[in-house]
């Protein structure tokens with residue numbers, strides 16, 4: 001088998017790249033380890049920056065998004081009993097779009113299907129060969145049979161646990177990491193959201209977030225110790241702890257109901273540099289992870305794919321290698337700023353037992369400053385809606 005670009009991973013990064021390349025007349029094959037149902041069963045964040053929405057429109061996959069998604073002009077930060085709205089639209093010029101990552105992925109799969117684009121599911125033992133030569137190839141097993149794809153370039157879009165980053169010699173990669181001493185317990189419930197807009201809450205006992213997927217589907221999170229298991233959190237306990245972490249007027253408006261999904265995710269900041277080795281290019285979670293505070297994961301995947309698709313299209317249109325040479329530096333410049341913002345929001349809003357009373361006072365002072373300073377709110381707003389590409 002031959003294609004111009006071999007793409008490993010059929011998550012949002014890999015599918016969006018395939019879609020943009022296809023529209024530019026560049027052939028690709030996507031190799032995905034899991035089934036389509038499994039990929040679409042994953043629940044992830046749901047806040048899209050303007051740049052990500054623009055890219056989805058350009059890829060021709062935003063029709064349902066434009067019909068169904070809500071634009072939020074603000075976001076609230078709660079501290080104990082106080083609730084403060086950050087006016088994103090006034091401070092940063094525009095808001096954010098609420099649309100679940102699962103829906104983005106579903107729209108991308110539908111579009112790949114409509115274009116007849118190749119996505120090979122249940123591709124096992126994907127391996128990268130000759131990435132440091134001009135003629136790389138991929139091998140994998142499909143239903144027990146050995147397969148091979150020859151290509152010009154490989155895009156490693158296979159997430160944090162994928163094979164792409166691990167295929168780069170350790171001496172060629174620098175890794176930067178912070179693992180946080182807590183996780184997020186998330187609950188999805190068929191209930192109307194507690195408020196019109198998202199609420200990020202700092203409470204002495206820990207962080208909480210009120211988010212939503214629609215007017216009848218809510219997504220909530222509370223900070224939990226890493227040792228906790230989902231079984232430790234029956235619905236009643238979750239609702240009780242969540243309401244305790246919210247200002248009284250929000251807790252009073254909270255509509256509870258049975259959870260339809262419940263999971264615990266650890267929080268991590270991670271970057272691998274550079275995002276290229278020879279003809280292998282990393283994009284999305286394969287190269288970097290942000291903690292979910294600020295919802296930058298999918299948005300960073302989108303900016304990586306913006307730069308990578310432009311670079312590949314430039315190469316195939318006129319042999320221009322400048323974009324490919326600049327890809328890693330361009331992507332990382334934006335990645336590090338989103339890493340900083342996600343780390344900052346995480347540091348501000350969670351309970352860190354090990355930083356003691358001094359750390360808690362620093363958080364309180366910073367929140368007090370944020371609530372009173374338009375300059376501080378502008379910094380939050382322009383990062384939250386997304387820095388320019």
Ligand code: APR
Pocket residue numbers: 008009010011012013014031032033034039044045101123126157158159160161162163283284285286296297298299301
């Ligand atoms: N071979 C083939 N596919 C693989 C392999 C492998 N060895 N390892 C992983 N994959 C697949 C996974 O099954 C998954 O579907 O690669 C895909 C990677 O998708 P994501 O993890 O969603 O990563 P990405 O597409 O970069 O999207 C980034 O998704 O993980 C969230 O928070 C993240 O919102 C961000 C966004």
Ligand code: PHB
Pocket residue numbers: 044045046047198209211212219292293294295
């Ligand atoms: C979500 O809706 O799941 C969500 C929203 C905002 C975040 C993280 C997750 O910062």
